[in-house]
Amino acid sequence: NAGVTQTPKFRVLKTGQSMTLLCAQDMNHEYMYWYRQDPGMGLRLIHYSVGEGTTAKGEVPDGYNVSRLKKQNFLLGLESAAPSQTSVYFCASTFGPFIAKNIQYFGAGTRLSVL
Amino acid sequence: DAKTTQPNSMESNEEEPVHLPCNHSTISGTDYIHWYRQLPSQGPEYVIHGLTSNVNNRMASLAIAEDRKSSTLILHRATLRDAAVYYCILEPSSGTYKYIFGTGTRLKVLA
Numbered sequence: 001n002a003g004v005t006q007t008p009k010f011r012v013l014k015t016g017q018s019m020t021l022l023c024a025q026d027m028n029h030e031y032m033y034w035y036r037q038d039p040g041m042g043l044r045l046i047h048y049s050v051g052e053g054t055t056a057k058g059e060v061p062d063g064y065n066v067s068r069l070k071k072q073n074f075l076l077g078l079e080s081a082a083p084s085q086t087s088v089y090f091c092a093s094t095f096g097p098f099i100a101k102n103i104q105y106f107g108a109g110t111r112l113s114v115l
Numbered sequence: 116d117a118k119t120t121q122p123n124s125m126e127s128n129e130e131e132p133v134h135l136p137c138n139h140s141t142i143s144g145t146d147y148i149h150w151y152r153q154l155p156s157q158g159p160e161y162v163i164h165g166l167t168s169n170v171n172n173r174m175a176s177l178a179i180a181e182d183r184k185s186s187t188l189i190l191h192r193a194t195l196r197d198a199a200v201y202y203c204i205l206e207p208s209s210g211t212y213k214y215i216f217g218t219g220t221r222l223k224v225l226a
Contacts, residue, residue: 003130041218043216044216045213103161109158
């Protein structure tokens with residue numbers, strides 16, 4: 001049981017390049033989330049999804065797009081990378097909508113540098 | 116959304132209990148209180164959560180004040196592996212389970 005898997009683990013981009021971060025979970029979770037974490041700060045929510053085919057904006061959505069075409073996958077896209085998007089990105093998932101089981105399971109993170 | 120306030124850092128000696136405080140004075144009646152921790156270079160991991168009553172699990176205990184405006188995470192015997200950033204998070208009952216992470220408390224465990 002792999003849990004939440006993020007690919008790639010590391011990436012270096014040049015300003016203006018595009019890329020997609022993949023998050024996959026094998027726990028049949030309904031809800032999935034993308035966060036970013038900057039040095040010395042907590043995690044900030046970028047986008048989230050409450051089910052296959054649905055997405056919604058979080059706290060810091062600008063410059064990112066997401067898709068949830070399959071229940072187990074949640075993709076985060078950067079269309080035109082900027083240095084301000086240098087960060088560590090974490091994906092998480094949770095059962096939802098039952099509060100008693102609402103534990104978020106996190107991936108190991110993707111470290112992205114935009115030069 | 117309600118926010119939490121935690122000390123930036125704390126220190127503890129190995130094998131001793133640790134009490135990590137969290138203030139959440141604007142908590143609403145249906146917000147759950149969650150604690151997660153983040154070990155170096157890893158994603159956050161769940162520690163414990165509760166609503167009104169104190170909670171215990173194999174990792175820790177959660178003590179919730181009667182007015183729910185504060186809570187304390189208790190690690191009964193700190194080990195070097197418990198050195199991490201601990202986040203106290205309120206989960207609003209809006210149904211989307213969106214967490215708001217603060218900056219957390221960095222726990223240093225001294226050998």
